[in-house]
Amino acid sequence: MDRRSFIYYGGLSSIAGCSRNEQSSNTSLDNRTYNWRMATSWPPNFPGHGVSANRLANNIEELTGGRIKIEIFSAGELVPAFEVLDAVSRDTVHLAHSAPVYWRGKIPASLIYGGIPFGMTSDIFNSWLFHSDGLELWRKAYSSMDIIPFPAGNTGQQMGGWFNREINSLEDLSGLKMRIPGLGGEVMQKAGILPVNLPASEIFTALQTGAIDATEWVGPYNDMALGLQQVARYYYYPGWQEPSGQLELIVSRNAFNSLPPDLQKIIEIACFSENSYLLAEFNMRNQQALNTLKTEHKVDIRRFPNDVLEELKKHTNEILDELSNNDPLFKEIYESYNKFLGDISPWLEIIKS
Amino acid sequence: MDRRSFIYYGGLSSIAGCSRNEQSSNTSLDNRTYNWRMATSWPPNFPGHGVSANRLANNIEELTGGRIKIEIFSAGELVPAFEVLDAVSRDTVHLAHSAPVYWRGKIPASLIYGGIPFGMTSDIFNSWLFHSDGLELWRKAYSSMDIIPFPAGNTGQQMGGWFNREINSLEDLSGLKMRIPGLGGEVMQKAGILPVNLPASEIFTALQTGAIDATEWVGPYNDMALGLQQVARYYYYPGWQEPSGQLELIVSRNAFNSLPPDLQKIIEIACFSENSYLLAEFNMRNQQALNTLKTEHKVDIRRFPNDVLEELKKHTNEILDELSNNDPLFKEIYESYNKFLGDISPWLEIIKS
Incomplete structure (x- = not known):
C-alpha cells in the first residue's frame, strides 16, 4: 500500500502531484492499549x-x-x-x-x-x-x-407469535398459555392469556408437548431457527408487543x-x-425466512384482527400509566417519548402512505 | 481525565482494581497526519x-x-x-x-x-x-x-410538490410547467407536464411570478426554508419521485x-x-416543519390520487427499462435492485401494516 501524508497546498493543485512525505508527524497520539x-x-x-x-x-x-x-x-x-x-x-x-x-x-x-x-x-x-x-x-x-x-x-419489528388456533376475536385468546415475557406478557394477561417466560432452548419442546399453547420469540429469521414452524400452524403479525x-x-x-x-x-x-x-x-434475513416459511413450510400467516389490537393497545396504555405512577424517572422519560411519538405521527402517516 | 491501560487478568477480578499502567505500548500506531x-x-x-x-x-x-x-x-x-x-x-x-x-x-x-x-x-x-x-x-x-x-x-422520503391547483386526475397535471429535475421530471413529461430544472435560489421567484406553475424541492424542512408555502396553496404527497x-x-x-x-x-x-x-x-425536522406548515401557514396538504400515482409508476418503469437497454451497468445494477425490492416486499407489507 502506498502511504503518503498529504499536505495542503492552496488553490487547485492536484493532490496526485504531492511528493511522498514520510516526515515525523506533529500529532502526538496516545498509543496505550x-x-x-x-x-x-x-x-x-x-x-x-x-x-x-x-x-x-x-x-x-x-x-x-x-x-x-x-x-x-x-x-x-x-x-x-x-x-x-x-x-x-x-x-x-x-x-x-x-x-x-x-x-x-x-x-x-x-x-x-x-x-x-x-x-x-x-x-x-x-x-x-x-x-x-x-x-x-x-x-x-x-x-x-x-x-x-x-x-x-x-x-x-417482531412478529406477533405462533398459535395453533385462529385468533378471530378476543375470546380466542382467552385461557391460552403463551410464552410471552415482559410488557407484552402483562398486556396479554389483561386480555385473558396466561403468560409464561421460557428461554429459547425450551420453547420448541414446550409448544410440541402442549405445555404451552402459543409463543412469540423474535421474527421469521430467529423463529425459523428454533423450528417453531414444525409445532404451530398460524403465524400472526404485527409484532405489536415489540415494534x-x-x-x-x-x-x-x-x-x-x-x-x-x-x-x-x-x-x-x-x-x-x-x-x-x-x-x-x-x-x-427476515424476508428470506418469511419466504421459506410460506413456500416450503406452508405456514399460514395472518394478521391479528383490528379489534383485538385495539383492546391490547388499551391494556398497554393502562400498564404504561401504572409504570409511570410507580417511578418518577419512568414517568419523565415516557412523557418525552410519548410526546415525540405523538408529534411525529402526522409525518409518519405521510411517509408510510 | 484518568487514563489507564487495562490489562486483562483472567477470572472475575475487578477491573477497578487494576493499577495505573503507563508503560509504553506494544502497538506501533501510524501517527502520520x-x-x-x-x-x-x-x-x-x-x-x-x-x-x-x-x-x-x-x-x-x-x-x-x-x-x-x-x-x-x-x-x-x-x-x-x-x-x-x-x-x-x-x-x-x-x-x-x-x-x-x-x-x-x-x-x-x-x-x-x-x-x-x-x-x-x-x-x-x-x-x-x-x-x-x-x-x-x-x-x-x-x-x-x-x-x-x-x-x-x-x-x-420527499414530498410530491407544491401546486396552485388541485390534482384530482391526470388531466390536472397536463400542461403545467413544473420545476422537477431528474427521473421525476422525465416521468412527469410523459404525463403531460413540462419539466424544468432550477437551482434552489430561483424556485421561489419563479413560482411567485408564474414562470412555473408548480415545483418540488425536498420535504417540509427544506421547502419551508425556501418559503414555498407563501407562493403555493397545495402541498402534495407522497414523494413518489424520491422515496x-x-x-x-x-x-x-x-x-x-x-x-x-x-x-x-x-x-x-x-x-x-x-x-x-x-x-x-x-x-x-420534517415533522416539526410539517406541523408549522399546517398550523401557522394553513397549507392544504393532500395526497395524489391513486390513479395518478399508478400512471406515473407505469411511466417510471418505461424509463427505467430504457435506461437498462442503453447501459449494461445500469441494467446489471437495476436487476439486482429490483429483485431485492420484489423479494422483500412481503416482509415490508407485514412491518408496515
Missing part, C-alpha cells in the same frame, strides 16, 4: 444478536488500530445472561452487549429503550434518541449504576473515562453504525 | 445536507485523533457544485460530499443510488447495500473514475489507498453512522 472484557447476553455466535456483538468488537479493534482489544464472553461464560448489567456496574467486565428490555427490575425506564408495545419503530426511535432528548435520558437512567449505554443494534427490538452496548463509566477522547468517540460511532447495520441485516 | 480537502455540492452550512458534511468531517477528525484534518469547501469555492465528481476523480480534492443523483451524465447507474421513483425507502436500501450486493455494485459503478463511494446520509434521498461521500482512490487500515476503517464507519444519523434528523 486497552485489553477489555465484554460479556454478552447471547449464546456463542448467536445469529443476529451475537454475530452483531462480534462484529462491533472487531470494528472497534480495527478502528483503534488494535489499541482496544476486546475479548468476548458469551452468556454464562463469565456471568449469566441477565447479570451483565451488574457485572459492568461492578467493573467485573469493562462492557457488555445486551438489551435494555432485561433491566426492568433495576431500571424500570430501560423498558422504554428496549421497545414498548405499540411504541416507536426503530427509525423514529433514532430521531428521538439522536435529535431530541432520548439518548440523554437513557444515559441519565443508567447513571446511578455508573454505566454508559449506547444504541448498538436493532432487530426491527422495535433495541440492543445496547453498556460500558463501565470507569472504563470509558479511562480512554483518550479519540477512542471514546470510536466506541460511540462504532455503535451508531452497528445500530442501523444490524437492522438492515434483520430486514434482509 | 493527512490534510485533506473536501468539496461539497452545498452552499455553506446548508441545512441538512451541508451541516451533515460538516459533522462527518468533524467526526473523522475526532475519530482519528486529528490524524485526518479536513478542510471543507462549499459549492463554488474550489469547484462548482456539480463538478465535484470530476474534481475527486482528478485528485484536485481528496474527497467530496454530494449526491449520486447528480452523476447521470457520467455514470447513469448512479441514479439507482440517488433514489429512483417508486423505489426503495432508505431502510430497505440499507439492506440491499450492506447485506446484498448493493454497495459492491456502487463501488463497481464508480471504479472507472478511481473513486470510492460511501453512503453518508439520507434525507428520507429515498441518498447522499454520498466520494473519496479519491489514491487518497484512500494512502491511508493506513485503521483510518480507512474510520472513514467507512463514520459514513455508515452519519447515514442513519442524518435520516433521523430529517424525520425529526
Whole structure:
C-alpha cells in the first residue's frame, strides 16, 4: 500500500502531484492499549444478536488500530445472561452487549429503550434518541449504576407469535398459555392469556408437548431457527408487543473515562453504525425466512384482527400509566417519548402512505 | 481525565482494581497526519445536507485523533457544485460530499443510488447495500473514475410538490410547467407536464411570478426554508419521485489507498453512522416543519390520487427499462435492485401494516 501524508497546498493543485512525505508527524497520539472484557447476553455466535456483538468488537479493534482489544464472553461464560448489567456496574467486565428490555427490575425506564408495545419503530426511535432528548435520558437512567449505554443494534419489528388456533376475536385468546415475557406478557394477561417466560432452548419442546399453547420469540429469521414452524400452524403479525427490538452496548463509566477522547468517540460511532447495520441485516434475513416459511413450510400467516389490537393497545396504555405512577424517572422519560411519538405521527402517516 | 491501560487478568477480578499502567505500548500506531480537502455540492452550512458534511468531517477528525484534518469547501469555492465528481476523480480534492443523483451524465447507474421513483425507502436500501450486493455494485459503478463511494446520509422520503391547483386526475397535471429535475421530471413529461430544472435560489421567484406553475424541492424542512408555502396553496404527497434521498461521500482512490487500515476503517464507519444519523434528523425536522406548515401557514396538504400515482409508476418503469437497454451497468445494477425490492416486499407489507 502506498502511504503518503498529504499536505495542503492552496488553490487547485492536484493532490496526485504531492511528493511522498514520510516526515515525523506533529500529532502526538496516545498509543496505550486497552485489553477489555465484554460479556454478552447471547449464546456463542448467536445469529443476529451475537454475530452483531462480534462484529462491533472487531470494528472497534480495527478502528483503534488494535489499541482496544476486546475479548468476548458469551452468556454464562463469565456471568449469566441477565447479570451483565451488574457485572459492568461492578467493573467485573469493562462492557457488555445486551438489551435494555432485561433491566426492568433495576431500571424500570430501560423498558422504554428496549421497545414498548405499540411504541416507536426503530427509525423514529433514532430521531428521538439522536435529535431530541432520548439518548440523554437513557444515559441519565443508567447513571446511578455508573454505566454508559449506547444504541448498538436493532432487530426491527417482531412478529406477533405462533398459535395453533385462529385468533378471530378476543375470546380466542382467552385461557391460552403463551410464552410471552415482559410488557407484552402483562398486556396479554389483561386480555385473558396466561403468560409464561421460557428461554429459547425450551420453547420448541414446550409448544410440541402442549405445555404451552402459543409463543412469540423474535421474527421469521430467529423463529425459523428454533423450528417453531414444525409445532404451530398460524403465524400472526404485527409484532405489536415489540415494534422495535433495541440492543445496547453498556460500558463501565470507569472504563470509558479511562480512554483518550479519540477512542471514546470510536466506541460511540462504532455503535451508531452497528445500530442501523444490524437492522438492515434483520430486514434482509427476515424476508428470506418469511419466504421459506410460506413456500416450503406452508405456514399460514395472518394478521391479528383490528379489534383485538385495539383492546391490547388499551391494556398497554393502562400498564404504561401504572409504570409511570410507580417511578418518577419512568414517568419523565415516557412523557418525552410519548410526546415525540405523538408529534411525529402526522409525518409518519405521510411517509408510510 | 484518568487514563489507564487495562490489562486483562483472567477470572472475575475487578477491573477497578487494576493499577495505573503507563508503560509504553506494544502497538506501533501510524501517527502520520493527512490534510485533506473536501468539496461539497452545498452552499455553506446548508441545512441538512451541508451541516451533515460538516459533522462527518468533524467526526473523522475526532475519530482519528486529528490524524485526518479536513478542510471543507462549499459549492463554488474550489469547484462548482456539480463538478465535484470530476474534481475527486482528478485528485484536485481528496474527497467530496454530494449526491449520486447528480452523476447521470457520467455514470447513469448512479441514479439507482440517488433514489429512483417508486423505489426503495432508505431502510430497505440499507439492506440491499450492506447485506446484498448493493454497495459492491456502487463501488463497481464508480471504479472507472478511481473513486470510492460511501453512503453518508439520507434525507428520507420527499414530498410530491407544491401546486396552485388541485390534482384530482391526470388531466390536472397536463400542461403545467413544473420545476422537477431528474427521473421525476422525465416521468412527469410523459404525463403531460413540462419539466424544468432550477437551482434552489430561483424556485421561489419563479413560482411567485408564474414562470412555473408548480415545483418540488425536498420535504417540509427544506421547502419551508425556501418559503414555498407563501407562493403555493397545495402541498402534495407522497414523494413518489424520491422515496429515498441518498447522499454520498466520494473519496479519491489514491487518497484512500494512502491511508493506513485503521483510518480507512474510520472513514467507512463514520459514513455508515452519519447515514442513519442524518435520516433521523430529517424525520425529526420534517415533522416539526410539517406541523408549522399546517398550523401557522394553513397549507392544504393532500395526497395524489391513486390513479395518478399508478400512471406515473407505469411511466417510471418505461424509463427505467430504457435506461437498462442503453447501459449494461445500469441494467446489471437495476436487476439486482429490483429483485431485492420484489423479494422483500412481503416482509415490508407485514412491518408496515
